[in-house]
Amino acid sequence: MFTTGFKFFFGLGMALAGAAVFYGYTTGGNHMGPLSMGWKGGIGEHLGYSLLLGLGVTAITVALFLVFFRDADPAAQAHYMGVEEIPTNSLVTASFWPVVGAFGVGAMAIGLVLHTAVFVTGLVVCGVVAIEWLMDSWADRATGDPEANRVLRNRVMAPIEIPALGAAMVALGVLATSRILLATSKLGSVVVAGVVSVLILCIAVLFVSKRRINRNILAGLVLVTAVAVLAGGVVATVTGERDFHHHEVDDEHDGADSVEGH
Amino acid sequence: MTMTDSPPVAETALAAASPRVVGLFDALTTTDHKRIGRLWLRSGVLALLAATIVGVVLTVENSNSSADDLFGGVNNYFQYFSAYRFGLVLLVVAPLFVGLATVVVPMQVGATNIAFPRAAHGAVWLFMIGAGITVVSVVAGGGWGALDGVSSGERDAIALTLVGTALVIVSLLAASICIATTVVSLRTAGMNLLRVPLFAWSMLVATSVWLLTLPIALGNLALIYFDLRGGPGEYGVAEGSSDIYTQLGWLVEQPQVYAFAIPVLGVLGQIAPVVARRRHAQHTAAVILIGLFGLLSVGGWSQPAFQGANYDEKFIFIVFGLFAVLPVLGSIGAATDTIAKRSDDGDGAGISGLLSVYSLGAIGAGLLLLAGTVAGLARVIQPWDLGGRTTTTAVMNLVLYGAVVAAIAGIWFWAPKISGRHLPVMMGRLVLFDLVAGAVLLGAADFVSGFLEAPAFGYQVAGSTAPLMAVPSDQNLIEVMNVVAAVGAVLIVLGVLGVVAALAKAARSDESVEDNPYGGQTLEWTTSSPPSSGNFSEPPERVVSEAPLLDTVSENGEEA
Numbered sequence: 001m002f003t004t005g006f007k008f009f010f011g012l013g014m015a016l017a018g019a020a021v022f023y024g025y026t027t028g029g030n031h032m033g034p035l036s037m038g039w040k041g042g043i044g045e046h047l048g049y050s051l052l053l054g055l056g057v058t059a060i061t062v063a064l065f066l067v068f069f070r071d072a073d074p075a076a077q078a079h080y081m082g083v084e085e086i087p088t089n090s091l092v093t094a095s096f097w098p099v100v101g102a103f104g105v106g107a108m109a110i111g112l113v114l115h116t117a118v119f120v121t122g123l124v125v126c127g128v129v130a131i132e133w134l135m136d137s138w139a140d141r142a143t144g145d146p147e148a149n150r151v152l153r154n155r156v157m158a159p160i161e162i163p164a165l166g167a168a169m170v171a172l173g174v175l176a177t178s179r180i181l182l183a184t185s186k187l188g189s190v191v192v193a194g195v196v197s198v199l200i201l202c203i204a205v206l207f208v209s210k211r212r213i214n215r216n217i218l219a220g221l222v223l224v225t226a227v228a229v230l231a232g233g234v235v236a237t238v239t240g241e242r243d244f245h246h247h248e249v250d251d252e253h254d255g256a257d258s259v260e261g262h
Numbered sequence: 263m264t265m266t267d268s269p270p271v272a273e274t275a276l277a278a279a280s281p282r283v284v285g286l287f288d289a290l291t292t293t294d295h296k297r298i299g300r301l302w303l304r305s306g307v308l309a310l311l312a313a314t315i316v317g318v319v320l321t322v323e324n325s326n327s328s329a330d331d332l333f334g335g336v337n338n339y340f341q342y343f344s345a346y347r348f349g350l351v352l353l354v355v356a357p358l359f360v361g362l363a364t365v366v367v368p369m370q371v372g373a374t375n376i377a378f379p380r381a382a383h384g385a386v387w388l389f390m391i392g393a394g395i396t397v398v399s400v401v402a403g404g405g406w407g408a409l410d411g412v413s414s415g416e417r418d419a420i421a422l423t424l425v426g427t428a429l430v431i432v433s434l435l436a437a438s439i440c441i442a443t444t445v446v447s448l449r450t451a452g453m454n455l456l457r458v459p460l461f462a463w464s465m466l467v468a469t470s471v472w473l474l475t476l477p478i479a480l481g482n483l484a485l486i487y488f489d490l491r492g493g494p495g496e497y498g499v500a501e502g503s504s505d506i507y508t509q510l511g512w513l514v515e516q517p518q519v520y521a522f523a524i525p526v527l528g529v530l531g532q533i534a535p536v537v538a539r540r541r542h543a544q545h546t547a548a549v550i551l552i553g554l555f556g557l558l559s560v561g562g563w564s565q566p567a568f569q570g571a572n573y574d575e576k577f578i579f580i581v582f583g584l585f586a587v588l589p590v591l592g593s594i595g596a597a598t599d600t601i602a603k604r605s606d607d608g609d610g611a612g613i614s615g616l617l618s619v620y621s622l623g624a625i626g627a628g629l630l631l632l633a634g635t636v637a638g639l640a641r642v643i644q645p646w647d648l649g650g651r652t653t654t655t656a657v658m659n660l661v662l663y664g665a666v667v668a669a670i671a672g673i674w675f676w677a678p679k680i681s682g683r684h685l686p687v688m689m690g691r692l693v694l695f696d697l698v699a700g701a702v703l704l705g706a707a708d709f710v711s712g713f714l715e716a717p718a719f720g721y722q723v724a725g726s727t728a729p730l731m732a733v734p735s736d737q738n739l740i741e742v743m744n745v746v747a748a749v750g751a752v753l754i755v756l757g758v759l760g761v762v763a764a765l766a767k768a769a770r771s772d773e774s775v776e777d778n779p780y781g782g783q784t785l786e787w788t789t790s791s792p793p794s795s796g797n798f799s800e801p802p803e804r805v806v807s808e809a810p811l812l813d814t815v816s817e818n819g820e821e822a
Contacts (some may be wrong), residue, residue: 046568050478054474084617093293094291097380098380099384099387102384102387105432106391112425214288
């Protein structure tokens with residue numbers, strides 16, 4: 001379960017964290033300061049405390065990396081695969097998820113500054129990536145046969161992925177496009193809607209007419225479309241909706257209600 | 263967890279040669295360390311071009327004694343001044359070395375791939391996203407502080423710069439974990455740490471120092487971010503202040519700036535024995551010296567924002583500055599000793615090796631780093647009082663351009679393994695000569711100006727509320743030095759353009775390359791050019807020394 005590398009780094013991390021707490025209390029730390037990183041009370045001598053705690057957190061992070069991904073421990077890999085010696089060629093299959101994860105983290109960072117919705121979207125993407133990543137890591141080591149691993153992984157994940165991905169794409173597309181439509185002028189929204197419809201039609205025709213599409217073209221289409229829709233949605237969200245002119249009757253009615261209410 | 267009762271027997275034969283054509287799909291999904299490394303290298307070269315162009319504009323502005331204002335105000339100047347510095351460290355030097363290491367280090371230690379290849383792939387994309395956010399936000403009025411105060415839009419742009427910088431640092435940390443773990447965990451049989459090739463060892467030391475120190479920069483960024491977004495306003499962004507830059511400035515100043523140049527010693531130690539066509543004369547000493555240089559480059563503690571304006575008068579700061587010269591000098595001495603004992607065999611190959619692009623580059627990089635650490639030594643001598651002057655800029659430029667030259671020499675050296683092609687030789691010599699000359703002019707001019715009391719931040723605009731430095735003692739000579747620096751910066755841009763042209767020319771070449779064209783002594787030279795997807799056609803034999811290929815030759819009786 002736990003590799004030698006994990007045990008070493010985790011033990012080192014805990015020892016350093018303990019040393020930081022000890023150092024904090026012995027150099028003037030008080031109350032819960034050294035235990036709460038200064039949240040409740042003083043931590044003592046700042047430099048040494050920060051250094052020890054920083055080292056400890058770094059070691060624990062490395063330990064978690066080792067146990068989480070496991071692909072840097074040949075002995076553990078061989079044990080899990082039930083073989084004497086691991087294959088010398090690369091076992092880690094190609095995957096979109098690191099790139100998706102990077103975009104998720106990027107969305108979180110941008111959302112932190114610009115809009116909560118973008119941050120939450122990034123957070124959800126990162127959660128999905130974490131699950132997919134774990135499943136890929138498990139499948140890569142399920143047996144010694146890459147093809148069997150791929151089939152196994154798809155058998156478990158495809159029934160979840162395809163509907164979830166489809167729903168997410170529709171929801172994101174609708175949400176982002178609606179933001180764009182609300183932010184642009186009346187005429188602009190008609191143009192945007194027209195262009196989006198034509199694009200969907202063209203891509204659909206391309207899919208139907210070609211038996212095999214070059215994967216680079218496919219990847220490019222997906223990337224450009226995703227970036228365009230998301231960037232447009234983000235910009236439109238930040239810009240805000242255009243001014244809508246309401247009917248005067250409604251305004252008067254609202255006003256009357258308001259007066260009556262008082 | 264095994265899902266079959268009797269798992270298939272593992273294949274020990276390796277994969278077929280990797281396809282040369284790499285498309286967008288591969289760039290988005292690859293887990294091959296060589297492709298990931300190439301993404302890092304391309305990003306680094308692109309950022310290098312951008313940073314050096316900004317550097318030219320900055321030096322031209324500094325040397326401009328008329329009232330013309332190239333930047334349109336002190337705020338803009340300050341943004342690009344700080345963007346140049348942080349960009350050179352985080353967007354240029356670090357990714358160049360990470361890219362080189364991602365390609366080369368796994369092969370050097372006999373591994374089939376980098377550790378955590380998916381994390382390595384995610385890291386390079388995160389880097390590109392973070393770098394993109396940083397650059398766009400700086401252009402939009404952000405940056406690392408504002409001297410004349412900000413509007414609310416610019417405040418958001420500054421916040422975006424901070425999160426962009428944080429993403430870049432996180433990506434470098436993730437890549438560092440992958441590289442360090444590869445060296446620690448994936449070494450082939452018999453390769454103990456003293457037998458690890460010097461470049462791989464230098465990357466282990468460098469990434470370890472980055473892992474220790476860059477999280478501190480993340481902490482700084484978090485502190486600044488929360489202050490900016492509703493905190494007490496300690497950094498004074500609203501009314502105008504350079505405090506954000508001051509808080510993060512330790513990243514581009516000694517001793518931390520040395521941490522980004524640790525691999526220079528590795529490149530030098532790796533190339534010297536190949537040039538000499540013999541074992542490294544002082545391999546163990548070189549290992550120790552690289553480790554020592556790493557120790558003396560840990561700089562997270564050296565923060566003027568926390569330690570006060572007189573932080574550079576503290577004993578430990580002075581000790582670090584004084585002693586950092588020694589490992590660099592020692593490493594150059596060890597390389598020189600190795601080259602001096604070269605075996606020529608009467609065929610002139612030793613001389614041609616000495617004049618090779620990678621050899622000239624490695625020597626130039628070593629000397630630039632030495633000059634940088636010597637300038638750093640001068641910087642800590644208290645009676646000279648060089649803190650806050652252009653001497654600090656000289657240290658940064660000499661050290662970082664030394665690192666750039668080393669990275670480019672490494673790209674030329676390992677080009678058969680990076681891309682399966684040779685890079686043009688004559689063009690390479692010109693480029694490296696040009697880069698070294700430019701860096702020397704740039705560094706020397708700033709070093710001299712420092713003694714004339716020229717401030718590191720030398721921009722003055724009439725009517726600006728920005729804090730201004732004292733007027734230097736000899737303005738005329740400083741202006742001459744600024745012109746010299748501008749010439750150096752222009753030379754550097756020309757050199758970088760030459761690098762881009764050489765890479766483009768090589769990309770069109772279909773010339774086949776030998777597996778070991780230079781007589782390399784480490785395991786990467788046993789792979790094909792370009793290497794197959796699993797690197798080795800068969801698992802490497804047990805390693806018994808730091809130069810396994812010389813051992814093989816000795817056993818065959820062809821060469822002692």
